[in-house]
Amino acid sequence: MEFIDTHSHIYDTAFDEDRQEVIKRCKAAGLRSLVLPAIDMSTYDAQMDALSSMEGYAFGAMGLHPTSVCANWKEELDFAAGKIEEGSWCAVGEIGLDTYWSSDFIDEQLEVLRVQLNLALRMNLPVILHVRNAMDRTIDVLREIKGLRGVFHAFSGSLESYKEIRRLGDFKIGIGGVLTYRNAGVASVLEQVPLQDIVLETDCPYLSPVPYRGRRNESSYIPVIASKVQSIKGCSIEEVAEITTENARKLFGI
Ligand SMILES: [Zn+2]
Numbered sequence: 001m002e003f004i005d006t007h008s009h010i011y012d013t014a015f016d017e018d019r020q021e022v023i024k025r026c027k028a029a030g031l032r033s034l035v036l037p038a039i040d041m042s043t044y045d046a047q048m049d050a051l052s053s054m055e056g057y058a059f060g061a062m063g064l065h066p067t068s069v070c071a072n073w074k075e076e077l078d079f080a081a082g083k084i085e086e087g088s089w090c091a092v093g094e095i096g097l098d099t100y101w102s103s104d105f106i107d108e109q110l111e112v113l114r115v116q117l118n119l120a121l122r123m124n125l126p127v128i129l130h131v132r133n134a135m136d137r138t139i140d141v142l143r144e145i146k147g148l149r150g151v152f153h154a155f156s157g158s159l160e161s162y163k164e165i166r167r168l169g170d171f172k173i174g175i176g177g178v179l180t181y182r183n184a185g186v187a188s189v190l191e192q193v194p195l196q197d198i199v200l201e202t203d204c205p206y207l208s209p210v211p212y213r214g215r216r217n218e219s220s221y222i223p224v225i226a227s228k229v230q231s232i233k234g235c236s237i238e239e240v241a242e243i244t245t246e247n248a249r250k251l252f253g254i
Pocket residue numbers: 007009037094203
């Protein structure tokens with residue numbers, strides 16, 4: 001079985017002590033590739049170091065994360081946009097809207113999102129969307145800017161949102177460790193979503209699946225998430241691996 005972690009921050013400082021060991025565990029667990037989304041200027045060097053040390057195994061996405069849209073947002077956006085235009089990325093991301101902690105910069109977040117979505121269209125790249133406490137607003141933006149494809153990372157919306165998203169573009173939903181938490185709302189949505197519409201992700205070092213919850217997450221835990229998907233969908237884990245890997249491969253061109 002082969003898997004792809006479509007959302008790994010393996011370049012995070014949480015892995016500085018043992019990154020090589022983690023990569024070994026990923027390969028042993030059947031991870032055939034990792035997608036590394038960007039955050040902002042402060043994480044760029046670490047992301048690039050990780051990408052060059054894992055050439056052919058890890059693939060980078062570039063973009064400005066919505067929680068990094070603050071007072072210096074113009075400088076951050078110029079930086080991300082410039083890097084996106086330089087090319088060699090498998091996606092634009094992670095980008096989106098997040099009003100969970102604060103809505104102070106929501107107008108700027110919207111502007112930054114629109115610019116990056118248009119850039120993705122122009123570069124013919126998929127997008128990795130981070131949407132937290134902002135699903136309706138995001139859907140409104142996707143009604144304006146059509147023709148996109150990508151993934152709703154850490155999807156936590158309703159079945160209605162999922163259906164609307166599918167009408168607006170070729171979007172997958174990213175399923176991660178949250179699925180293994182008790183009373184996770186995404187489990188009941190997943191029952192209605194075909195495997196062809198999902199990709200697997202960890203968002204490591206965050207959001208560890210049970211039984212690792214509360215500890216550092218890592219990409220080698222993807223099979224734990226796959227086995228939860230398998231139990232909800234009532235299929236084999238081989239089928240989950242095969243279909244989600246193919247979805248990710250096609251979406252990101254990797
Ligand atoms: Zn992330």
